[in-house]
Structure formats: C-alpha cells, structure tokens
Amino acid sequence: xxxxxxxxxxxxxxxxxxxxxxxxxxxxxxxxxxxxxxxxxxxxxxxxxxxxxxxxxxxxxxxxxxxxxxxxxxxxxxxxxxxxxxxxxxxxxxxxxxxxxxxxxxxxxxxxxxxxxxxxxxxxxxxxxxxxxxxxxxxxxxxxxxxxxxxxxxxxxxxxxxxxxxxxxxxxxxxxxxxxxxxxxxxxxxxxxxxxxxxxxxxxxxxxxxxxxxxxxxxxxxxxxxxxxxxxxxxxxxxxxxxxxxxxxxxxxxxxxxxxx
Amino acid sequence: xxxxxxxxxxxxxxxxxxxxxxxxxxxxxxxxxxxxxxxxxxxxxxxxxxxxxxxxxxxxxxxxxxxxxxxxxxxxxxxxxxxxxxxxxxxxxxxxxxxxxxxxxxxxxxxxxxxxxxxxxxxxxxxxxxxxxxxxxxxxxxxxxxxxxxxxxxxxxxxxxxxxxxxxxxxxxxxx
Numbered sequence: 382x383x384x385x386x387x388x389x390x391x392x393x394x395x396x397x398x399x400x401x402x403x404x405x406x407x408x409x410x411x412x413x414x415x416x417x418x419x420x421x422x423x424x425x426x427x428x429x430x431x432x433x434x435x436x437x438x439x440x441x442x443x444x445x446x447x448x449x450x451x452x453x454x455x456x457x458x459x460x461x462x463x464x465x466x467x468x469x470x471x472x473x474x475x476x477x478x479x480x481x482x483x484x485x486x487x488x489x490x491x492x493x494x495x496x497x498x499x500x501x502x503x504x505x506x507x508x509x510x511x512x513x514x515x516x517x518x519x520x521x522x523x524x525x526x527x528x529x530x531x532x533x534x535x536x537x538x539x540x541x542x543x544x545x546x547x548x549x550x551x552x553x554x555x556x557x558x559x560x561x562x563x564x565x566x567x568x569x570x571x572x573x574x575x576x577x578x579x580x581x582x583x584x585x586x587x588x589x590x591x592x593x594x595x596x597x598x599x600x601x602x603x604x605x606x607x608x609x610x611x612x613x614x615x616x617x618x619x620x621x622x623x624x625x626x627x628x629x630x631x632x633x634x635x636x637x638x639x640x641x642x
Numbered sequence: 643x644x645x646x647x648x649x650x651x652x653x654x655x656x657x658x659x660x661x662x663x664x665x666x667x668x669x670x671x672x673x674x675x676x677x678x679x680x681x682x683x684x685x686x687x688x689x690x691x692x693x694x695x696x697x698x699x700x701x702x703x704x705x706x707x708x709x710x711x712x713x714x715x716x717x718x719x720x721x722x723x724x725x726x727x728x729x730x731x732x733x734x735x736x737x738x739x740x741x742x743x744x745x746x747x748x749x750x751x752x753x754x755x756x757x758x759x760x761x762x763x764x765x766x767x768x769x770x771x772x773x774x775x776x777x778x779x780x781x782x783x784x785x786x787x788x789x790x791x792x793x794x795x796x797x798x799x800x801x802x803x804x805x806x807x808x809x810x811x812x813x814x815x816x817x818x
Contacts, residue, residue, distance in 0.1 A: 398650050398651075398652055399650055401650070401652060402650045410658070411656050411657075411658035411659060412658050412662070416659065417658070417659060417662045420659075420662055420663060420666045421662070421666055423666070424666040424667070424669055424670045427670055427674070428669075428670060428673045428674070431673075431674055431678040432673070432677060432678055434678075435678050435681040435682060435685070438681050438682075438684065438685040438688075440685075440688060440689055440692055442685070446685070449678070449682060450682050450685060450686070453679060453682045454682075454686070473679075474671075474674070474675040474679045475671065475675065477674070477679065478667075478670055478671045478674050478675065481670075481674075482667060482670055499659075499663075501652075502652075502655070502656060502659055503652055503653055503654070503655045504655035504656045504657070504659035504660045504663060505659060505663045507655050507660065508659075508660050508663040508664050508667065509663070509667065512664075512667070566653075569652075569653075573652060
C-alpha cells in the first residue's frame with residue numbers, strides 16, 4: 382500500500398496534453414519516438430503476418446490464411462462492393478491496407494506497454510486522410526476531367542437556382558476544403574479522448590488509492606473497474622473508427638466516380 | 643487556449659511524423675498490394691472454381707447416374723419381356739410336344755391293334771385249315787366205322803371228302 386502511495390505521488394496528475402508528447406529516443410528528436418517506433422512496428426508486423434499467412438495459400442485455409450482472407454473479404458464485400466460497386470476492385474487493396482493500418486495503430490491504445498495509439502498524434506491520421514483526399518480527387522479528375530470533377534464536387538444540379546449562391550460555397554468548403562480535416566480529426570480525437578479517459582480512470586484510481594481519506598481509497602475500486610470497462614470500449618472504438626475511416630474514404634471515392642453528383 | 647499549454651498543440655502535426663507515416667504506409671501498401679492481395683484474390687478464385695467445379699461434377703455424375711438408371715430400367719423391361727416370350731414359347735412348345743407324343747402313341751396303338759388283328763386273322767385261317775383237315779379225317783373215320791371197312795377204299799379216292807368240304811365252304815357265310 383505504501384508503494385502505491387509513493388507511486389501515486391510520482392504519477393502525473395491531472396492528465397495533460399503534454400502527456401501525449403514524449404521525448405525523442407537517442408536524441409533523435411521527433412524522428413525516433415515511441416510513436417514512430419509503433420508505426421514502424423505496425424508496418425512490419427502487418428507485412429509479416431500477411432505474407433506469412435498467404436505464403437502458401439490452400440483451398441482449405443489455415444487459421445492465418447483464413448484471417449487474412451476474412452479481413453480482405455470484409456473490406457472488399459462490406460465496404461468496397463457496398464459503397465463503390467463495380468469499380469471496387471481497383472480500390473479494395475488500398476482500402477484494406479488503410480483498414481488494417483488504422484485498426485492496428487488504434488489497437489495500440491489498449492495493448493500493454495504501448496498503451497497509446499500513434500493516432501493520438503495528429504500527423505498520422507492527417508497523413509492517411511490526405512492520401513485518401515488526393516486519391517478521390519485524382520480518380521475523379523482522371524475519369525471526368527478536372528473541370529467536370531470540381532463542378533460535380535461543388536454544384537448540386539437538382540437544387541433551385543436561387544439556392545446555388547448559398548450551396549456552392551458550402552459544398553466547396555465541405556467537400557474540397559474540410560474533408561481531409563474532418564476525416565483525420567474524427568480519428569485523432571477519438572483516439573486522443575480514449576487515451577485521456579483511460580488515463581483519468583487508471584491514474585485517478587491510483588490517486589484515490591493513495592489518498593489519506595479511507596472512503597476515497599474505496600472509491601478507487603470503482604475507478605479501476607471503469608478503467609477496465611473503458612479499455613473494452615476502446616477496443617470497440619478502435620475497430621469502429623478504422624471502419625468509419627475506410628468507409629468514408631470509400632464514400633469519397635464513390636462520389637468522385639459518380640456520373641451525377 | 644488550454645490545449646496549447648506547455649507548448650504542445652495536439653492539432654499541429656509533427657512534420658517528421660508525417661514523413662514517417664507516409665513512408666511506413668507506402669511501404670505497407672507496396673508489399674501488401676503487390677504481393678499479398680493478389681494471392682488472396684487468387685485464393686478466392688480457386689475456391690470458387692473448386693466449388694463450382696465440384697457442383698458441376700456432381701451434376702454430371704447425377705445425370706450419368708440417371709441415364710444409367712434409365713438404361714437399366716429399359717434393359718430390365720426388355721429382359722422381362724424376353725422372359726415372358728420365352729415362357730410363352732416354351733408353353734407352346736410343350737403343347738406341341740404333348741400333341742406329337744399323343745399322336746405317336748395313337749399311331750403306335752393303332753399299329754399294335756392292326757398287327758393284333760392281322761395275327762388274329764392268320765391264326766383263325768390256320769386254325770380253320772387245321773380244323774377242316776381234322777374234321778375231314780374224323781368224318782371219314784366216323785363214316786368208315788359206321789358204314790364199314792368196305793367203304794374205306796372208295797373214300798380213299800378222296801374226291802368224296804373234297805366235295806364234302808367244298809360244300810361246307812359254300813355254306814351260308816353267316817356262320818363265320
């Protein structure tokens with residue numbers, strides 16, 4: 382009990398934004414931090430898992446192959462074919478990588494020792510969102526030409542003419558300006574808030590446990606239980622946010638490919 | 643702004659992380675899209691073909707089995723018909739054979755009866771002949787005993803006996 386009191390005094394309280402920013406390792410500043418290491422690890426682990434799973438594909442799959450095929454099949458059938466339709470096969474590989482990468486980096490938030498998702502650093506979601514942004518504009522321009530693509534992006538042909546002066550700026554801002562921001566901030570904020578919640582209940586539990594008031598010590602149990610519950614919830618959020626990120630990317634691509642806006 | 647306290651604004655991206663994220667994600671995309679996902683698609687395709695091929699094979703086998711069954715049924719029906727015709731034929735043959743045997747037996751019977759009759763006639767002729775001779779001898783003997791030894795020479799002329807017998811011969815046929 383005295384250990385935890387000592388521990389509690391060392392803990393940062395209350396959780397702050399600065400808790401999300403760690404010093405660079407080996408004096409390499411931001412190039413080599415826990416976050417960049419986690420991203421590299423995610424890339425390596427995903428490559429190893431997928432290549433190993435599909436090294437010798439069999440008609441009756443092994444568990445690894447089955448899992449790899451299931452993830453790919455999920456993105457292909459429930460996102461690709463549902464949202465994009467017949468052109469899906471061109472984008473399913475990218476969407477699958479996106480889903481795996483986001484889900485894996487999100488899950489870091491509840492993996493012991495990692496305990497934080499790289500996506501709590503805005504740079505990573507922003508990078509992915511920009512790739513999706515560039516991609517949907519690129520395929521739209523390639524298919525319909527730049528003028529037609531941007532016109533479709535901002536102009537609603539069914540709306541009455543007198544509304545157009547209002548609608549065109551709104552469409553322009555929502556579709557072409559803030560899309561990468563909303564896409565990335567949604568993911569970033571979910572991961573950031575999730576980590577903050579876990580910090581509050583976990584560190585808060587230790588703070589309560591180390592409190593002088595006996596009743597407050599008892600309350601720490603509630604705090605720990607909530608921390609466990611929130612961890613499970615975070616697992617759900619991690620996958621859900623990956624799904625939403627990919628779903629919206631697919632929707633944007635579909636919108637850019639659509640003949641009519 | 644409270645987020646900016648301590649010098650960090652979480653909404654300002656760290657540019658080195660954008661570089662790291664881009665390179666890492668690009669690497670991941672390259673490897674998975676180039677080497678892994680085509681294999682997954684192939685695997686799906688192989689499975690679809692295996693299932694469809696299996697179904698097709700099953701259908702072919704089913705059709706073959708049906709054809710064979712039809713053939714067997716037809717052959718069975720033919721065999722039944724043939725068996726029935728063989729039975730009928732046999733029955734007809736048996737009837738014919740029976741008739742033949744009966745006819746042969748009847749013929750044989752008639753032949754035997756005829757032979758018997760002939761034999762009978764011949765026997766009667768022989769008997770008659772014998773009887774005549776005997777009767778002549780006896781008559782002569784009787785007459786000689788009645789008339790006496792003297793007549794024996796006359797009778798020896800034989801004509802008397804023969805005439806007598808001829809008379810007997812020409813006697814009414816009803817006595818036969």
